[in-house]
Amino acid sequence: MTALVWFRHDLRVHDNPALFKAAEIGQGVVAVYVHCEAYVRLHSIAPVRLDFVRRHLHTLVNDLAALNISLQVIHVTKPAEIAPALLRLAQQLNVSHLFFNAEYPVNELNRDQSVNQLLREQGILVKRCHDRCIVPPGMIRNGQGDPYKVFTAFKKKWLQTVIPVNMKPYGAPPVQPVINSKRASIKEIDQLFTAHDLRDLSELWPAGEKEAYRRLDLFIEKSITRYQDQRDFPAIDGTSTLSPYLAVGSISPRQAIAAVLAFTRGEWEGGNAGANCWIGELIWREFYQHVVVDFPQVCKRKAMQAHTEAFPWSYNPTFFNAWCEGRTGIPLVDAAMRQLNETGWMHNRLRMVVAMFLTKNCQIDWRLGEEYFMSQLVDGDFAANNGGWQWSASTGTDAAPYFRIFNPVSQSERFDPNGEFIRQWVPELAHLSNRQIHNPPALGNYPAPLVDLSESRKSTIALFAQLPGFAAH
Numbered sequence: 266m267t268a269l270v271w272f273r274h275d276l277r278v279h280d281n282p283a284l285f286k287a288a289e290i291g292q293g294v295v296a297v298y299v300h301c302e303a304y305v306r307l308h309s310i311a312p313v314r315l316d317f318v319r320r321h322l323h324t325l326v327n328d329l330a331a332l333n334i335s336l337q338v339i340h341v342t343k344p345a346e347i348a349p350a351l352l353r354l355a356q357q358l359n360v361s362h363l364f365f366n367a368e369y370p371v372n373e374l375n376r377d378q379s380v381n382q383l384l385r386e387q388g389i390l391v392k393r394c395h396d397r398c399i400v401p402p403g404m405i406r407n408g409q410g411d412p413y414k415v416f417t418a419f420k421k422k423w424l425q426t427v428i429p430v431n432m433k434p435y436g437a438p439p440v441q442p443v444i445n446s447k448r449a450s451i452k453e454i455d456q457l458f459t460a461h462d463l464r465d466l467s468e469l470w471p472a473g474e475k476e477a478y479r480r481l482d483l484f485i486e487k488s489i490t491r492y493q494d495q496r497d498f499p500a501i502d503g504t505s506t507l508s509p510y511l512a513v514g515s516i517s518p519r520q521a522i523a524a525v526l527a528f529t530r531g532e533w534e535g536g537n538a539g540a541n542c543w544i545g546e547l548i549w550r551e552f553y554q555h556v557v558v559d560f561p562q563v564c565k566r567k568a569m570q571a572h573t574e575a576f577p578w579s580y581n582p583t584f585f586n587a588w589c590e591g592r593t594g595i596p597l598v599d600a601a602m603r604q605l606n607e608t609g610w611m612h613n614r615l616r617m618v619v620a621m622f623l624t625k626n627c628q629i630d631w632r633l634g635e636e637y638f639m640s641q642l643v644d645g646d647f648a649a650n651n652g653g654w655q656w657s658a659s660t661g662t663d664a665a666p667y668f669r670i671f672n673p674v675s676q677s678e679r680f681d682p683n684g685e686f687i688r689q690w691v692p693e694l695a696h697l698s699n700r701q702i703h704n705p706p707a708l709g710n711y712p713a714p715l716v717d718l719s720e721s722r723k724s725t726i727a728l729f730a731q732l733p734g735f736a737a738h
């Protein structure tokens with residue numbers, strides 16, 4: 266009997282465990298993508314990200330057709346409609362199995378659980394594969410059997426765990442027996458998204474597996490050996506820009522690491538400093554996916570460290586809007602926010618700088634920043650975004666203790682010393698000298714700093730230090 270594969274954040278045919286295993290049954294495969302309108306609003310998914318998914322579906326429908334697999338699409342308005350819609354399709358196609366790759370946030374787990382229950386009741390086997398992480402969540406534990414809260418220890422254990430695991434990515438599945446099943450047209454795919462604003466940035470972010478692989482190859486060929494020296498400088502193209510592709514799953518973390526290991530001839534650590542450092546970033550990605558499973562309160566808009574919930578966050582709309590629009594009067598923060606608003610992407614160093622500025626200098630609730638990022642990012646990923654925000658706000662994992670607060674002016678002098686990045690995004694400051702550009706004098710066309718960096722820093726540290734029960738942590 267036919268197998269059905271439900272595509273979600275794994276929009277590729279190569280190294281896709283759910284697709285590969287469905288094909289192993291050998292009696293033909295049909296694919297389905299479900300678009301849920303309410304999910305888009307619940308997660309504040311950015312118009313640029315939605316359009317990126319739409320364009321990925323255009324390439325996926327063709328890539329699957331080459332394997333004799335039809336992609337069908339289903340539109341629903343709310344999550345409760347997903348399981349019945351999948352059951353209807355499964356019964357119509359008379360499938361024996363439904364395969365999908367696991368997703369870990371709480372809402373997605375609940376959704377998958379109801380699909381599993383409904384289809385099993387009707388005699389359809391549901392198979393959940395692990396794909397989003399190289400080491401499935403739950404497998405990295407300390408000596409007491411507890412999850413790690415600190416990245417360095419997690420990374421050490423992750424490396425001990427992963428090395429013996431077979432890292433070889435699956436290829437594409439073999440061409441499948443033909444089955445009589447309708448394939449979605451480009452028009453039907455586009456109609457899924459008519460209820461939403463879309464933003465087409467296809468020149469910046471072309472869609473598809475081939476593009477993801479092209480970026481990976483180019484990065485390994487040109488930049489990986491200098492990655493550890495260049496990755497913090499936003500004016501340099503020193504990072505892979507693969508995050509949007511990893512987020513929608515047009516490339517897998519296994520494919521990324523396998524390509525690096527081919528370059529280092531199998532050396533995980535010690536071979537090439539740039540490659541080691543880049544692998545470390547992919548492990549950060551895994552860490553935050555594991556955090557979502559091990560500390561599910563983070564999926565419910567809660568701080569990972571409960572005692573920090575008492576912090577008296579502000580909701581000052583003047584501060585927040587100025588930050589969103591890139592007119593805080595702090596040039597590096599403004600340049601970064603304008604990069605985000607224009608391109609749907611922001612350099613990692615700057616994500617930390619703007620998140621710390623919003624939470625530690627403006628004392629705005631990190632949840633507002635997290636949501637704004639999701640509403641703009643082409644690479645928006647719940648786990649990485651929530652992890653990054655909670656790290657910056659000192660409410661989450663690891664080592665951003667509340668008293669370590671980036672000074673955005675010093676960060677600017679250090680990581681954009683000639684002001685190149687600022688000049689690109691804040692043209693009203695372009696005429697200033699390399700010294701003045703980080704902390705400009707009063708100008709008619711550029712705002713004065715929104716807050717006093719030194720006073721606001723002191724105030725935040727004092728407020729954190731007074732949190733009830735803080736001494737215990």
Ligand SMILES: Cc1cc2nc3c(=O)[nH]c(=O)nc-3n(C[C@H](O)[C@H](O)[C@H](O)COP(=O)(O)OP(=O)(O)OC[C@H]3O[C@@H](n4cnc5c(N)ncnc54)[C@H](O)[C@@H]3O)c2cc1C
Pocket residue numbers: 496504505506507508509511512546547549550551553611612613614616617620638642644645646647649650651652653654657
């Ligand atoms: C406040 C904040 C919010 C963030 N939100 C997101 C998000 O929504 N989606 C997202 O993919 N990343 C997020 N990040 C992590 C990181 O900034 C981006 O992954 C990175 O900038 C993407 O650029 P790149 O692909 O060139 O990365 P590279 O430097 O080439 O790194 C390779 C890959 O490793 C992963 N990675 C790198 N750094 C991190 C990190 N700190 N945490 C988790 N994964 C990482 C990404 O998948 C990235 O594509 C956030 C970081 C912060 C501080």
